[in-house]
Structure formats: C-alpha cells, structure tokens
Amino acid sequence: MKKLIIIPAFNEEKNIDFVVADIRQHATxxxxxxxxxxxxxxxxxxxxxxxxxxVDLPVNLGIGGCVQAGYLYAQxxxxxxxxQFDGDGQHDAAYLNPMFQAMMEQNSDMIIGSRFxxxxxxxxxxxxxxxxxxxxxxIKILNKREIKDVTSGxxxxxxxVIDDFCQYYPPDYPEPETVAACLRKGYQVDxxxxxMRERQAGQSSINMPRAAYYMIKVSxxxxxxxxxx
Amino acid sequence: MSLRLQALILVICVIILLYFVDMIRKDKISLxxxxxxxxxxAAVMLLVVSPQFITWFAQLLGVATPMNAIFFITILMMxxxxxxxxxxxxxxxxxxxxxxxxxxLLKKELADQDRNRQQDEEYT
Numbered sequence: 001m002k003k004l005i006i007i008p009a010f011n012e013e014k015n016i017d018f019v020v021a022d023i024r025q026h027a028t029x030x031x032x033x034x035x036x037x038x039x040x041x042x043x044x045x046x047x048x049x050x051x052x053x054x055v056d057l058p059v060n061l062g063i064g065g066c067v068q069a070g071y072l073y074a075q076x077x078x079x080x081x082x083x084q085f086d087g088d089g090q091h092d093a094a095y096l097n098p099m100f101q102a103m104m105e106q107n108s109d110m111i112i113g114s115r116f117x118x119x120x121x122x123x124x125x126x127x128x129x130x131x132x133x134x135x136x137x138x139i140k141i142l143n144k145r146e147i148k149d150v151t152s153g154x155x156x157x158x159x160x161v162i163d164d165f166c167q168y169y170p171p172d173y174p175e176p177e178t179v180a181a182c183l184r185k186g187y188q189v190d191x192x193x194x195x196m197r198e199r200q201a202g203q204s205s206i207n208m209p210r211a212a213y214y215m216i217k218v219s220x221x222x223x224x225x226x227x228x229x
Numbered sequence: 230m231s232l233r234l235q236a237l238i239l240v241i242c243v244i245i246l247l248y249f250v251d252m253i254r255k256d257k258i259s260l261x262x263x264x265x266x267x268x269x270x271a272a273v274m275l276l277v278v279s280p281q282f283i284t285w286f287a288q289l290l291g292v293a294t295p296m297n298a299i300f301f302i303t304i305l306m307m308x309x310x311x312x313x314x315x316x317x318x319x320x321x322x323x324x325x326x327x328x329x330x331x332x333x334l335l336k337k338e339l340a341d342q343d344r345n346r347q348q349d350e351e352y353t
Contacts, residue, residue, distance in 0.1 A: 035333075055337045059329045069330040076334065171326070 003100065004079040005032040006070030008063060009087030013041040018089050020052055026093040033073050034087065037066040061171075068169040075159075075166050083156035090122075091154045095194045099156050102192050109161050109187035112147065112179070113154030113194040121195025131215055135176045138219060142226045143183035147191060150176040154194060161187060170221060173214060177221040184225060230280050238277045246270055265310060 005023060009016060016034065023032050034054035036043045038061075047054040057069060067084060074082040081100065085091050095113060103111040115123060116132075123129065132151050140146045153175060157165070161182060170177045182189050249267060252258045276283055276299075287298035 055333050057329055057333045058336075059325070061326055061329055065326040065330065068326075069333055072330055073334060073337075171322075 001081060002077075002079045003030045003081040003083070004070075004074045004077070005030045005083050005085045005093075005096070006067060006074065007032060007034045007085050007087045008037060008066040008070065009034055009039065009043060010037040010060070010063075010066070011039045011041045011043065012087040013039070013043050013046055015089045016043065016046065016052070016087055017050070019085070019087055019093075020050075022089075022093040023085070023096075027096040030083070030096060031079075032085075033070060035066050035070045035073075037061060037063075064169050064171040064174045067174065068165060071162050071165040071169065074162050079162070080159050081156060082162050084153055086153045090196050090198070092195065092197065095154075095192070096156075099192045099194075102190070103156055103158075106190050107188065108158075108190040110155060110157045110179075110182050110189045112149060112152050112189065112191045113156075113196075114147075114149035114152055114191040115194065115196050116148040117191055117193035122198045127211070131211065134215075135218060135222070138222055139176065139180050139183065142222065143180060145183050145189065147179055147183075147189060149191065150179050154196075173218050173221070176218050177225055180222045180225045181228075184228070230277075235277050239274065242270055242274045242277070265306075265313075269306065 005027065007016075007019060012019075020032070020034075023030065032053060034047055034052055036047060036054055036056050038057050038059055044054075044056050046052075055069060055073060057066060061069070070084070071082060081103075083096060083099070085093070085096075091113065099111055099113060102108070115121065116129075124132070132149065136146065136148055136150050139150055155175075155178075164181075164185070165178070179189060246267070249258075249263055249270070253260055253263050283295045283299060287293075287295040290298055290301070292298040292301065
C-alpha cells in the first residue's frame, strides 16, 4: 500500500527540518510531500537545498487550496492512503503507523488524530476547546455521530476520500466542514487518541479577533453542507 | 429639463458610448460584461429624450415622485450588477485555485524528470 504524508506549509522555515526528520525517523514506510504555499521566508530554497520532496505553489492559496494540491498529488501518483500532517511540528510522526493500523482494523475511510480522546499533551486554551466542543456538538446533531476533535489537522483518509477531496475541498477553515461532509456521504469516520505538541516556532493562523468570525463561518459552512446532496 | 441640459447629457452619453465601443473593439472589456452598461446608457438616453416616460413609469409603479422611481430602479440595477460580479469573482477564484495547483504539480513533475535524467547521465 502506498501511503503519503501531505505537509501543508506556509512560512515554516524554522520548523520544517524538525518535521521531516521526525517523519524519516518514525514513519519510514510513508512517503511525504511538502506543499509550500508560496511562503515568504526561505522555505522553497531550504527544501531545494536539503533535497526534500516538495511542491511550490506559485500563488498563495490558503490552507484549503494548499492541502487540496496535496490530495491532487496523491491522486496523480496513485496513493492508497493520504495523511495530512502540519508543517509546524505540532503533530508527532510516531502516531502515523498506529493510526494506519487502527484504520485498517476498523475499516475506516477517515481517521482523525484526536487530542481529546485521552486528555494528554497540549490541549489548547479553554476558549478554543469550548469552540471545538460546540462545533463537535453541531456535527453530532446533524450527522448523529460524535467526533470530539473536529478541528484536528491530523487526518488520514483512503483513496475514496482522496478523490472526493480533489473534487471539492473548502477554501478556508476546512477541517470541521470536511468531517461533516464525510459523515454526510456515509463514510466511516473514526478518531484515534494522539498527543500534540505546542507549535515549535511561529504563529498560529487563528488569532483572537478572528475567533468569532471563525466560529460563525465554520458553523454556517457545516449547516450549508448538510443541505448539499 | 432645459433643452441645454438635455443636449449636454446626451453629448456626455454619446462620448461614453463611443468610449465603450472603443474598449470592446480593443478587447479591453468583453461584450458580455459591457452589455449591462450599454443597456444602462441606453436607458439614460431614453429618459433624457423623453422625460415624460419616467412620469408614466412612476404612475405604473405607484410611486408618487418620479425622481424616487428613478432612484429605486437605479439602486435595484446596481445591486444586481454587484451580485453578478460577486458570482463571477467566486467562479474565477475557484478556477485560479485549480490552475495554480495544476501548474505547481506540473512544475514538480518537470523538476523530478530533470533530476532523474541528470542521475541517469551520471551513471553512464
């Protein structure tokens, strides 16, 4: 089985070495591709110098278009499994193999690395957890399935879901909406307990002033998704 | 409306009309997007030539002041134009995303092929 790690990265020059080393050490039977979303730092030249496997987007697309480029890469290279893995060092590559095992055992179409199944490691701030809980609750009401960590960026999918994501992937704040869409389409979505680290360097893309906008937009997108056929 | 004012507005309209035709001729704006503007221009010219038309139109709508009928119609049309622009802008954004992704993946493919060829040459 061909397995691909998709690493969306924007201005992660300081973190990417760590991430790739982690993958090379702990997830040896996975291939990886870095999708450089037109970073303004030295990402591109760093990847070239180190000989990393990377794709340079000529225009900044934001997280949705960036990740979708990764899924397109997976589709074009006939990968059976693709897993999204943050470029900022939050995720731990040691979980990828256990996640894959669990996915095979449970026959999942999508498996999400969840911070909240066993409450260990970096848990995010109370406010954010509150936001995540309410999104999780909204998805549960609409799709009758509880997914605790709907905003997790660590998700592994099979080729059916890869094809779907190539067709349509939300342009911004995609995580909760894609979980809802997968449940609506009848895919089996499971969670796998993981610990996450606090990001190694740099800034998260969601700051406080944007939080309200985030909640409104994501809730709406989940609602709208429910009325797609 | 004085004859002088009518003439002035008509002249301005004709100048704008000529400008639009020139833009279309030079392919700076496609006919499809120019059409609503040409229609608006035609409407203005019609109203200037026969202002009594708007009085008739206001009565038809049940608007007491003819001026308000003009405002109403103008705002409605502007909102429609803006909505159509939002629509085409969303569609363009989606198209650009897919194009950027395809270009990026093609460039990657080319770079990989180049590297493989170089490695092959080093062996032979």
